[in-house]
Amino acid sequence: MDVQKIEAFVRVWAALLLLLTACLVGLDTQSKYIFYVDRKITYKELHALGALVYVASAAAGYNLLQLGRSVFVSRYLGNSKGSYRYLAWVSYLLDQMVVYIAFGTNSAAVEHSVLALSGMKEFQWMKWCNKFTRFCFQIGGALVSGYAACALMVLATSISAFNLFRLYSSEKFLRLKST
């Protein structure tokens, strides 16, 4: 098994699932007559969902960029470990940042959706999902796909960490193996 192939596989799937999330949320819309008024609901009304569309799209693009980086390194930098080390650090840190932003946004969207689903009696907040059922099911699917993408990105981050930290000595702290 080659670690680069696994990474490419994981990143392609993460990007696809993130795009699926962004599309499911972004294209979700439902109209309904409520109190004799035609009400239309889209992701723009729930700010956490709006953030999710942008973050998921950006994260999908980031994963494709990382895929390009991975191919570039294996093609052109295969043996010069020196310059590869800085790229591995950058890649690891960016990976961490992106996965936490995506995971946090997804969790915030889940919380907002749970409130729309259950309402909150103590605050006199009404439920809305019993009125817009199809809309809510589509959002639910998007959030599941978002968590699946996050799980894959955690795996990709672990691979980044593996590629970075295995360059270091197992005896001394932050000492390179070759030195």
Add this chain to the structure above:
Amino acid sequence: MDVQKIEAFVRVWAALLLLLTACLVGLDTQSKYIFYVDRKITYKELHALGALVYVASAAAGYNLLQLGRSVFVSRYLGNSKGSYRYLAWVSYLLDQMVVYIAFGTNSAAVEHSVLALSGMKEFQWMKWCNKFTRFCFQIGGALVSGYAACALMVLATSISAFNLFRLYSSEKFLRLKST
């Protein structure tokens, strides 16, 4: 610089900040007359905050356990790398799990708090923070402390990853260095 000392320092601070979060949220309470009725608000009314109290306490306990593990390994298993490897894997996987659960719960609590702060006109959800100002400020402090703890736990997870992956060869995939 010794990696074990850094890890101990990071874990102690993470545990302290998590405890601070749990206490700030758990002990937060405010009473107010609203529409001639005495209304008391605690963390139990906002389910995301209730979850945060439990998760933060559990994560604080986990970090103290990991601190014990770190001391135990450096005392008794210092040189037998073989058995240490499995412990490093367990430690890395548990660390990942705990940090994502804590981070997700904190983000959900932030989303719930933002809704309490700003309300949501489209859904006819009222603001509540203008009524319970002191309560909301205390929750805000707790959430900042929660994110700080998460940042430290991310650092601790990186140290776990470093301790695990530096045992592996930099040439072959998942091959130990000593073999």
